[in-house]
Amino acid sequence: MLALLALSGAALSIFPAAEMISSPQADPAASVAELATRIQSAIPGVEQIRRSPSGRITAFWFDKGTPGSAVIDPETGQAVGSADPNQVERWLTNLHRSLFLDDTGRLVSAAGAASMLLLSVSGILLVARRTGGWRRWFSPLRGPLAGRVHVELARAAVLGLLLSSATALWMTASTFSLLPDGPAALDQSDASGKKGAALSAMPLLAATPSDDLRELTFPYPDDATDVFTLKTDSGTGAIDQGTGQTLGWVDLTAWERATETVYMLHTGRGASLLGLLLGVMALAVPVMGITGLAVWAAARGGRPPIKGNASPSGADLVVLVGSEGGSTWGFAATLHAALTKSGKRVHVAPMSAFAPGRTRAAQNYIMLAATYGDGDAPACAKGFLDRLAALRAAPSAPVAVLGFGDRNFPRFCAYAEAVGAAARVKGWETILPFDTIDRQSPQEFARWGRALGQALGIPLELDHQPVAPRTTGLTLVSRRDYGQDVQAPTAILRFALPRLGFLQRLLGRGFARFEAGDLIGILPQGATVPRFYSLASGSRDGFLEIVVRKHAGGVCSSMLTGLQPGRSVEAFLRRNPTFHPPRGRKPLILIGAGTGIGPLAGFVRANDSLRPMHLFFGMRHRDSDFLYGEELAHWSSEGRLASLATACSRGSHPRYIQHVIARESAALAAAIGAGAHIMVCGGREMASGVAETLAAILEPMGLSPARLKAEGRYVEDVY
Template identity: 55%
Template sequence: MLRSVHRWPGLILAVLILVSALSGAALSVFPALERLSSPQAGAEQSLADLLGRVGAAHPGLEQLRRAPSGQISAWWSDESGTPGRAVVDPATGTDVAPAATSPAELWLTDLHRALFLGRNGRLVMAFSAAGMLVLTLTGAAMVARRMGGWRHWFGRSRGPWPGRVHVDLARFAVGGLMLSSLTGLWMTASAFSLLPDDSAEPDPVLAQGLPPLPPERIALFATTPARDLVKLTFPDPQDPTDVYTLTTTGGTALIDPGSGAVLASVAPTAWERASAIVTMLHTGRGAAVLGLILGLMVLSVPVLVLTGTVQWLRTRRSGVRIPGNTAAGTAETILLVASEGGTTWGFARTLFDGLTKAGQSVHAAELSQFDPARYGRAKRFILLAATYGEGEAPTVARGVLARIAALPAPPTAPVAILGFGDRSFTTFCGYAAQLAEATRTLGWAELIAPCQINRQSPQEFARWSRDLGAALGIALDLTHLPEVPPAVTLSLISRRDHGAEVGAPAAILRFALPPIGLWARLSGQGFARFQAGDLLGVVPAGSDLPRFYSLASGRRDGFVEICVRRQEGGLCSGQLNDLQPGDRIAAFVRPNPAFHPEPGRKPLILIGAGAGIAPLAGFVRANRRGRPVHLWFGARSKDSDFLYGDDLHRWQDRGQLATLETAFSRSARPEHVQDRMSRDRAALSALLAEGAQVMVCGGRDMAAGVRGVLNDILAERGEDLTRLKAEGRYAEDIF
């Protein structure tokens, strides 16, 4: 529901919101320009002094105004009765510029307020402001849900680039967009007299008809700072009963020009003060710096529209959008999915189709939308959960465990939990296990016992579906065919071979960049925008399952590069190692944003062994700004499988790599990379004290040893890896 309320106003009102945002951002510049170009009244200058100086330059002075920017404008009639007006210098009273709003500002103002359509246009733009407010409120709620709660509002965002950019910009701009929307609606309501109108005006009175005093001799003018002036209207010289009307920030007063006495005065009402503040906040007049900040925040709207549209289009193409999805409030089966890379959604679609064909009414959604109150007719819940990293929740499921724990009572409908993972990892289906534990602690009844699927096994999924069908009393035997994204053809242009002498043959394979279509360039998909650490998916001949290899290059490098060690009996690694220049493969890119270096100048610690050097080498290659990068690398032999050895030394000479520490298990002094780290614990401790980020890539045994060493080093500082992970300073890509 929240997602729909956020999505459809954004799509429907996109053009209006863009016009409002861009014109508003452009208008925010004018108050600052006016402030910078306008001479300001001095702190000690009185209104009487200002009147004396301006009156000397313009004897027929009729009105004086001070804008919120501090700009002072004068209106007068000369001896012949010809009217004139100008911006004046309060220090001299002389003219400095014409007192006229620029045509560009007038044009933008009319566009921003009413689309050049008068009152009807103002109603349309008010509708746009209301839509922006809805988008801001629902967007803030969705960001909080995505980040795992309001407490984690400023945490590190994860996921594909459109989502990350959308979330990061939303967190930056949400306050400004909400303020601009609310103040815009207030001003529209005021323009249509929908707000209370209790503006204060002093009761009209007549002057005594005495000969007028020089303005600078009137007592109130002498005690009023020039900076408090809003407007001063002079009495008609032909009418001896007319009076001065002085409006300042403190109210309005009527003054006898002959005696200088204050005949009547009134202070602004609360509504007037509130309206003045709202106008200042919305226009930036009187708060130029705030106006520029709000304008900068509003400038995020075009990017938010773009990234939001890209996400919507991707959703339509992915499993998140399921045709025939039953509404949440009427479905009997609630299928909730927690997926990091999207593959779990393939199984969800297969399950959805099977249950639907069996006569079930099914609602499928991301696990982040879990809320028992939404599912009024639910008879069962089915949770499909992948695991991110070391037993962590996928991005879309952050905070769900806390929501389950906070429920006052378990849902009446039972739950079935199916986890997806890889048994080679110690935290196999770790997040699904946490979900199962949370539901048991709550006392939530189980439909069937929790189950796990290893490496997307279609056979294990089929067995589980039969067990689910038996529990539901229906025939269910599902065959899942893994979905492979559209692949493109890559041509091998070079290869470098290593490790044959030590029984660990590996090849660094470099492919030419494929042609990139217009939509891919605009949306940043596939090979249009990839970087080291992302994954290259290759489906070997004779298999339906893709194998993934970490990329050692990015789009800016102009080629696609991976490092592949030949595995005994490995179907894909064998085929790739047999490639020769000119041979071709079909491949696709899968983003892996969780394994990208955080931006900044803090040190970067890279740790890898064997073919795990590939993404780490890519990070060093991309380090063109000289960030301090420190690499610990382990291999068997310096002479045989020192992958990227020549490149690393060259990058070190160029300043792209600060230090290179190596460990070789078949050398005069045999050691593994974790052993070398133990020897260098002082250097590692110093780097960690500087806030270094740690990135590890390689086999799981190596990664376990590295974690042990790092935990020992961190323990001496009263820290641990859990804290580093929470700070976004530790990432692994292990196999």
């Protein structure tokens, strides 16, 4: 219903602008007396003249008992077009106002407006929570496309939706006489009973500009006691038809002015550009409906159901979750079930919903916090640290902080550590010392659970069964092998895109839409934790490509580097929007070593706009592991790659990528000064060396890698 009301409202917003463009406009210097004289000369039987907010002048008359009407050219007073209402506009108006159900339909439409108002207000609060507070209302978003589109549209359209829904409710209340907006009574008892005064001799008509006219009603021809009635933007007056004198005047009441302003704001009549803008904003409603359903469905699929989740106010133990991919929610569900079984009333919520005022009965808090990227907060924990810092004092109920991560990453459980440190600074009493879980280990979680149970004085056994992600079979179609000569077997593996259903394509689910820099997760047989690889291709390339190096003892890398064309693996897609090239034409500085070339090559491959891209690539030996060597030469000739600098750590002149960066310091400084973005992919030691080298280059400019990261101009994908 909201989509129907929004689309019909958007269509109606076109008519006021079209009417203003097509209607002859009166001279602003002309008076109502001059305008009425011209029309009366052309149409002797005229009985009423109206001016719409668009400036269109319409005359109404009776000719031998037959009513007539026409659009008037105010310069000549002649009829220039039919005044009959546009049938499409009338049909849309009836649909929009009442759904063709008269008063019942008006009430239904009003209920829709009330729903839109509630959704807008609650949506504002949800966007603020997702972005981490009002100060970050316009901060960049990450996550699935549907969620980002939903929030971006909400940001752009919410003020218009608030205005449209609130004015619709006002107009409904006015229609049903629920507002005191009726006009004041006009006394015309002093009429002379004479006829014949010239319009030009009536002071009120002569003093009123035609732009202020709303309606001029002529007296009934056979009634000498009848009067001229003039309605303007400021009030209503009565004029004696015999003497031309003003018999009375009443100003518009405050309620009348308010109602007319509301009518103008809602319909766009009198403010056609605003009407068109509100119409465009209304178009966001059906799109937000679709993306909202997609977000809802993804949330249900990504989080396990929390059965018997206690209300915030009634819980004696609160579990707050910070998760990016959804796996930490599974641990929260296991913990909730065990604590509930032991007799606790447990409330589970995202860390972004942290509000001690709503959980006053809580006796304990437990934080289960994963880490995103380079120590950042996961999506559902944004704003938590700010909320904690803003408290006058820490909650009286003690807290336990448990971090989830992978020790292979350089910032293992960094966000959880930041939460624990902030709690200590705030003086928040702890139930247990800070602890971590590596690679979603059920055994480590069970150990921590026993310690928690002992601290709470209850038996607590956490038997967590990881839920395997839904996977899709990917068939290898080709492979290219490198690195055998330098004892670093590496392969570029290209997989065929899986067949997709219509709904997947429509919603962009699964492998329907992805970009270079996104991740695929591969779960080796018998393993419980997936391994992730950066994509070197996008969905528009028509294939899925990754670069894998075989690691000693690596189960997944050994499986992949031994895979032959025609064989398949089970995989799933995970978005990684923070490692996508930003939009625009600013230069990109791409830095990678070894398999880190994968997503960077994907960025160059997709550079159809020929944006300046400068690649720094480190390898062991040019003859053995120059990954994408032929493609890079081809992309350079096409203009997709502006420059390429390489470093080989083996051979006659060994050097690392940071040495090449130092050599090109002047060019890099110029590019960064011009607004270039830096993207680094590869091993953590390489990334650390690159950051140190860049720090020396940036220091004379008053910049640093940390500052560029804060500005979103320096991103890493390291392992």
